[in-house]
Amino acid sequence: METNPIPVLTIQTTPFDDQRPGTNGLRKKTTVFESRKNYLQNYIQSVLSSIDLRDRQGCTMVVGSDGRYFSRAAIEVIVQMSAANGIGRLVIGHNGILSTPAVSCIIRKIKAIGGIILTASHNPGGPAGDFGVKFNVANGGPSPDTVMERIYQVSRTLEEFAICPDLRIDLSRLGRQDFDLENKFKPFRVEIVDSVEIYLNMLRGIFDFGAIKSLLTGPEQLKIRIDAMNGVMGPYVRRILCDELGAPANSAVNCVPLEDFGGQHPNPNPSFAVSLMESMKGGEFGFGAAFDADGDRCMIIGGHPWLRSQHAHQHSSGQGGQGNEGGYVRNPRRLEVFREPDGLGQVLFLWRESFGTGSDHIREKDGLWSVLVWLSIMAVRKQGVEEIVRDHWAKLGRNYYCRFDYEGVDPRAAFYLMRDLEAMITDKAFTSQKFAVGNNVYSVEKTDNFExxxxxxxxxxxxxxxxxxxxxSSRIVFRLSGSGAGVGATIRIYAESYERDPERHSRETQVVLGPLIAIALKISSIHERTGRRGPTVIT
Structure with a gap:
C-alpha cells in the first residue's frame, strides 16, 4: 500500500541566550526542556546546523539515552528534526537505551558522523530532576571546545528549525524503519538496534572472558555485588556479567532503568550508593561496583579478603587465560602519561577522580570496562581489591585525594570568586608563599590555570x-564545574597528597589532607563569599 510522503516543515523561532553547552553538553532542569516552547528544538537544530551541510546530507548518526524522564519525547523530536535536516540514517538503541560508552563504540564501529546522548550523567532524573543533551563527534568522543562554541554561536542567532512532525517511530521494534519525505533528502532510515550487542562484541575482543567466567563460577567463586542504580547499565550488567560471564542473577541489583532512577541520585560514590556500601559491610561479597546513570563512571569496592592465604604466591603474569600477555587485557602496550580534561586524546588508560576510567578502545570513560579490568586482574593474581591496591601502594606510593563540591552557588559569586582567586595565585609573589598548618609547612612551587x-x-x-x-607534590585545584544543570554554579575544590612511605599508607584521608583543605578554604574565602558553612558533597 503506497503512503504519501511525510511533509517537512520550517518553523519560525526565537533564540535563547542560555544554550551554551558545558563540559558534557547542555544540562538544565527537565522543566526547562519540557515546558519552554521550542527550547529542545532550538538546541537540536543548533547541533545539526553545526555540521557542514555537505557532511550532514545522507550521513549516519547514533542516538541513545540513559532512560531518564523526557528521553522518549526528546528522541521523537530528534528523529523528526534529523529527517528534516538531511540526515540519512539514525541508529537508535532499543527502547531508546544506550550507555555513553556504547554510543561511542557504535559511532566508531559504523563510522557515523556523531551521536546524540540524552543524559545528565549522575544528576537526578524525573519531572523535577535534570535533563541533558550531549553531542559526540565522529571519533566517538565528546565535542571539543571548538564544536561546542560553534553550536552555541548558532543557537544565539537561530530564527527557524526544520522538522517532520508527522514522522513516528516505534522504539520497541528492533530492525529497520524507512520513511519517504517531501524533500530532496530521501529516503530516511531509522534502525533500532540491540542496546548491548555491539558493545559486548567489542569487549569480547578486549578481555579473556573465559578467565573472568572461571573467577565468577569456579570452585573458589568470587561473589560480586553490582548496583546499576536504576540507570542505563541494568541491561548491560544482566547480559554481560550474568548471562555471558556466569555471575548469579542476584549478583546484580537495581537493573531496571527508571525515569527517576527510583528517586535516587545515580551517582556512584559512598554518599549515594548507600545500599551497595551496606551490602559490602556484611562480608558476603568480595567485589562490589556501582554505576552512574549513563554508564561512563563506576565506583569499585573491595570486599572480604578473597582467597588471601592460599593464593598469595600466584602473582606472576600470564596465568589468566590463553592469548593474554599479562593474563587480563589483550595486547597491552607501553604506558605514557598525559594530563587531560574530560574526554580522551592519545591515551591508553584514563582515570578520573570522579570514579571515571577508560582506555583507547573508545573515546569515552567506560564503567563496565573498569569492572572487567578489575575482575581480570583478580583472576590472574588470585587476590582481592584491597590486597592489589596495597601492593601497588607499596611499590609506587599512595596518592591521597578528596573533593569538596559546593553546588547551587550564585553564578555571579562563583564567577568573581574564581576571577579573584586566579589573579591571586598567578601573581608572581604567590609562588614564594609558604603555608603553615599545625606541624605541616607547604611551599608553593607552581601555579596556573591549566589548559x-x-x-x-x-x-x-x-x-x-x-x-x-x-x-x-601536594596540590590544590579549584574548578568551576561545567557539568551542572544550570541552577546555580558548582565550585569544586580538590586536594591531593603523595605518600611514598608504606608505613604511612593507612592514615585517614581527612587527617592527611586536612591541612591542604584548610589552606584552600582560607585563600579562597569560599564560605564567606558564598554564604555556605560547608560543601554540599564530599568525595
Whole structure:
C-alpha cells in the first residue's frame, strides 16, 4: 500500500541566550526542556546546523539515552528534526537505551558522523530532576571546545528549525524503519538496534572472558555485588556479567532503568550508593561496583579478603587465560602519561577522580570496562581489591585525594570568586608563599590555570582548573564545574597528597589532607563569599 510522503516543515523561532553547552553538553532542569516552547528544538537544530551541510546530507548518526524522564519525547523530536535536516540514517538503541560508552563504540564501529546522548550523567532524573543533551563527534568522543562554541554561536542567532512532525517511530521494534519525505533528502532510515550487542562484541575482543567466567563460577567463586542504580547499565550488567560471564542473577541489583532512577541520585560514590556500601559491610561479597546513570563512571569496592592465604604466591603474569600477555587485557602496550580534561586524546588508560576510567578502545570513560579490568586482574593474581591496591601502594606510593563540591552557588559569586582567586595565585609573589598548618609547612612551587592541547587534533581546552602545586607534590585545584544543570554554579575544590612511605599508607584521608583543605578554604574565602558553612558533597 503506497503512503504519501511525510511533509517537512520550517518553523519560525526565537533564540535563547542560555544554550551554551558545558563540559558534557547542555544540562538544565527537565522543566526547562519540557515546558519552554521550542527550547529542545532550538538546541537540536543548533547541533545539526553545526555540521557542514555537505557532511550532514545522507550521513549516519547514533542516538541513545540513559532512560531518564523526557528521553522518549526528546528522541521523537530528534528523529523528526534529523529527517528534516538531511540526515540519512539514525541508529537508535532499543527502547531508546544506550550507555555513553556504547554510543561511542557504535559511532566508531559504523563510522557515523556523531551521536546524540540524552543524559545528565549522575544528576537526578524525573519531572523535577535534570535533563541533558550531549553531542559526540565522529571519533566517538565528546565535542571539543571548538564544536561546542560553534553550536552555541548558532543557537544565539537561530530564527527557524526544520522538522517532520508527522514522522513516528516505534522504539520497541528492533530492525529497520524507512520513511519517504517531501524533500530532496530521501529516503530516511531509522534502525533500532540491540542496546548491548555491539558493545559486548567489542569487549569480547578486549578481555579473556573465559578467565573472568572461571573467577565468577569456579570452585573458589568470587561473589560480586553490582548496583546499576536504576540507570542505563541494568541491561548491560544482566547480559554481560550474568548471562555471558556466569555471575548469579542476584549478583546484580537495581537493573531496571527508571525515569527517576527510583528517586535516587545515580551517582556512584559512598554518599549515594548507600545500599551497595551496606551490602559490602556484611562480608558476603568480595567485589562490589556501582554505576552512574549513563554508564561512563563506576565506583569499585573491595570486599572480604578473597582467597588471601592460599593464593598469595600466584602473582606472576600470564596465568589468566590463553592469548593474554599479562593474563587480563589483550595486547597491552607501553604506558605514557598525559594530563587531560574530560574526554580522551592519545591515551591508553584514563582515570578520573570522579570514579571515571577508560582506555583507547573508545573515546569515552567506560564503567563496565573498569569492572572487567578489575575482575581480570583478580583472576590472574588470585587476590582481592584491597590486597592489589596495597601492593601497588607499596611499590609506587599512595596518592591521597578528596573533593569538596559546593553546588547551587550564585553564578555571579562563583564567577568573581574564581576571577579573584586566579589573579591571586598567578601573581608572581604567590609562588614564594609558604603555608603553615599545625606541624605541616607547604611551599608553593607552581601555579596556573591549566589548559590542554590535544595531541591528536590540536584542539585547546582552556580554564580546566586553578592549580596550586607544592614542592612536596601536594596540590590544590579549584574548578568551576561545567557539568551542572544550570541552577546555580558548582565550585569544586580538590586536594591531593603523595605518600611514598608504606608505613604511612593507612592514615585517614581527612587527617592527611586536612591541612591542604584548610589552606584552600582560607585563600579562597569560599564560605564567606558564598554564604555556605560547608560543601554540599564530599568525595
Amino acid at each position: 590542554y592541547i590535544d595531541p591528536v587534533d590540536g584542539s585547546v581546552s582552556r580554564n580546566q582548573g586553578l592549580r596550586i602545586i607544592f614542592t612536596d
